[in-house]
Amino acid sequence: MKKATKKDIIFIRDRFLEEYADAVTELTYTNDYELLIAIILSAQCTDKRVNIITPALFAKYPSSKELSVAELEDVKELLKSCSFFNNKAKNIIKMAQSVEENHEGEIPHDTKELMKLAGVGNKTANVFMIEADGANLMAVDTHVFRVSHRLGLAFGKTVEQTEVELVKKLKDDLHIFHQAMVLFGRYICKAVKPECEKCFLTQVCKTKETFRVG
Structure with missing residues (x-):
């Protein structure tokens, strides 16, 4: 799989910040x-x-x-x-x-x-x-793992390795990127039948050939 270039990373950062700047967990809680x-x-x-x-x-x-x-x-x-x-x-x-x-x-x-x-x-x-x-931390769940690998942001075989790679490449606003990747992976870049037609990162996706329809 191809590695995301510095230009790709900047594009991914900008689009995620644009689309998910106010994203929060979908879990319901009061304290x-x-x-x-x-x-x-x-x-x-x-x-x-x-x-x-x-x-x-x-x-x-x-x-x-x-x-x-x-x-x-x-x-x-x-x-x-x-x-x-x-x-x-x-x-x-x-x-x-x-x-x-x-x-x-x-x-x-x-x-x-x-x-x-x-x-x-x-x-x-x-x-x-x-x-x-709003801590500047990265948490890698199944969605974050999948999305980061499909975009060429990470290649680690474990969540721990993937977390290290993402922190190194994204550096700041990690709390936003965590939420962004979770929601992006949950609703667009799904494990099965990803909805590529809804994707705003197709030009930097490293695995889109795999999911091209028709």
């Missing part, structure tokens, strides 16, 4: 606690499904205080339509316990501290910091 749980649940699950699940969860457990003493089976029941709900139920309870014990009930706004919480890896921590603080 840090709800945001972090929604992000944890969204791993290998759609935002749409998470938004269906969380109202009942947050109504029963409105803060880490209530969730920290929740019965595992009760939480599992609320999450049962979510992928990997068994592990996610265990993790969010443990996360809430840690927040209560170590952070006085407040979700920490620090990547390293976030990653000490159950169910929170590098990507989840970065997504939280991007959404909550």
